[in-house]
Amino acid sequence: MVQYYFLNRHQLINDMENREKTFTTAPKPAAKPRGRPLAFNQEQALEAALNVFWSRGYEGTSMAELTEALGINKPSIYAAFGNKEELFRQALARYVSGPAAFVTEVKKQKTARQVVENFLRQAADFFTNKATPNGCLIVQAALTCGQSSSVIQQELIAYRKSFEEKFAARFDLAKAQGDLPQQVDSKQLAKYIATLHQGMSVQATSGATREELLAVVEMALKNWPASV
Amino acid sequence: MVQYYFLNRHQLINDMENREKTFTTAPKPAAKPRGRPLAFNQEQALEAALNVFWSRGYEGTSMAELTEALGINKPSIYAAFGNKEELFRQALARYVSGPAAFVTEVKKQKTARQVVENFLRQAADFFTNKATPNGCLIVQAALTCGQSSSVIQQELIAYRKSFEEKFAARFDLAKAQGDLPQQVDSKQLAKYIATLHQGMSVQATSGATREELLAVVEMALKNWPASV
DNA sequence: TTATATTTGTACCGATTGGTAAATAAATAA
DNA sequence: TTATTTATTTACCAATCGGTACAAATATAA
Numbered sequence A, B: 001m002v003q004y005y006f007l008n009r010h011q012l013i014n015d016m017e018n019r020e021k022t023f024t025t026a027p028k029p030a031a032k033p034r035g036r037p038l039a040f041n042q043e044q045a046l047e048a049a050l051n052v053f054w055s056r057g058y059e060g061t062s063m064a065e066l067t068e069a070l071g072i073n074k075p076s077i078y079a080a081f082g083n084k085e086e087l088f089r090q091a092l093a094r095y096v097s098g099p100a101a102f103v104t105e106v107k108k109q110k111t112a113r114q115v116v117e118n119f120l121r122q123a124a125d126f127f128t129n130k131a132t133p134n135g136c137l138i139v140q141a142a143l144t145c146g147q148s149s150s151v152i153q154q155e156l157i158a159y160r161k162s163f164e165e166k167f168a169a170r171f172d173l174a175k176a177q178g179d180l181p182q183q184v185d186s187k188q189l190a191k192y193i194a195t196l197h198q199g200m201s202v203q204a205t206s207g208a209t210r211e212e213l214l215a216v217v218e219m220a221l222k223n224w225p226a227s228v
Numbered sequence C: 001t002t003a004t005a006t007t008t009g010t011a012c013c014g015a016t017t018g019g020t021a022a023a024t025a026a027a028t029a030a
Numbered sequence D: 001t002t003a004t005t006t007a008t009t010t011a012c013c014a015a016t017c018g019g020t021a022c023a024a025a026t027a028t029a030a
Helices: A009-023 A042-056 A064-068 A072-083 A084-097 A101-108 A111-126 A147-177 A186-205 A208-220 B009-023 B043-055 B063-070 B074-081 B084-097 B104-108 B112-127 B147-177 B186-205 B209-220
Strands: none
Touching: A009 A111, A042 A064, A042 A084, A064 A072, A064 A084, A072 A084, A084 A147, A101 A111, A101 A147, A111 A147, A111 A186, A111 A208, A147 A186, A147 B074, A186 A208, A186 B186, A186 B209, A208 B186, B009 B147, B043 B063, B043 B084, B043 B186, B063 B074, B063 B084, B074 B084, B084 B147, B104 B112, B104 B147, B112 B209, B147 B186, B186 B209
């Protein structure tokens, strides 16, 4: 399973980039690399990989499918991204800083209420966006899996936990700022929002529409109807 | 992928059982079967299979792991249950009529409110029951997967949809009986409950405790704190 | 041109996947 | 006892899994 080696090409590149950052401040003088140039765009390849992992999950994605989706042969993928696990991690990083960046951005809203409203409504849009796979990569890429993928599974669990904690921290801030009652348990509220969010992800992968998800959001923010 | 055959042993047995039901009314006169007796208990084996699928998902479960968990050799599994797909379906049926039967039972509560309260609270218990895997089989067994498992994936989506529709029907009944306001959209309410339920399943597989899930349920049934 | 560095394509690796052929074992029926 | 039926065991199948060795190709540096 686990492969040991001294340095692969992928790590070598990273290492050289770090050295460059450490010893020089030159704004990338191009300095044409020595050997045969890459025949593909790394960013585009990573985005293609992200989309496959997003729709099929980590375990459900095979290297064969990746080579087809990226249009690159296997050895080139391994040279550029390490291995399947590393490729997934880089795709995940791209997901978080790219299409899913709104999750972090939304916390800048003025009040906790606005944070939550915007978060859930944008999630409804995002999960059903026709330009990307349905649902949330972090929820569905390795919810269950074989033992060989449990590392990725645990990393995704940690990601979800981290997002939840950041929301709890935002609610603590809201309490300090007075736009959220003191008796509110920030962690519980964050878990409630996370639960809704994750449920919406499952709904989206199962075919729920944007309108249906938005209706769920409205309902979640309202009273239980019997008390109307 | 797909295997064609005239009759396997599994189908033969079902066929003979049906014939018996059709032509006789005798209450199973034992009628000892002809050949070598089964060396394992089918019910126990199915329960063991259910537990593996439940914790690892459909794709994450290998036949090798099943042979170990059931304590039966592969050919015996195939003879008794057909193939991996059929074994999963039978495990799923056992799940629905066994540990997850409360989902159907709970609809017998007097009011819609009681149905939902009981449903979500029992789900919180069920998802974190230490005697069984965490979360919901129907949510997590094939949320995403490779193309070869898409049949199972679609069947689980259909299951979730079916449960949701039955809840909507229960809410329609509640409206007719007057314990739910007429302006409530039964389908939307059902989707809201299903979303919470599915989110709770994700939370449970990620390590949420019973108490945390119960707190989420309480929150879901209450007002948004700002309106208190 | 020649040497060096890097990527590419092909063709392969051992391990594991779901699934099965065939011989043997254990039961009943004649 | 002998024939028949069914289950178990072992040992295997082709296909796919993630991953890689190696030589040809393509660039820069000397």
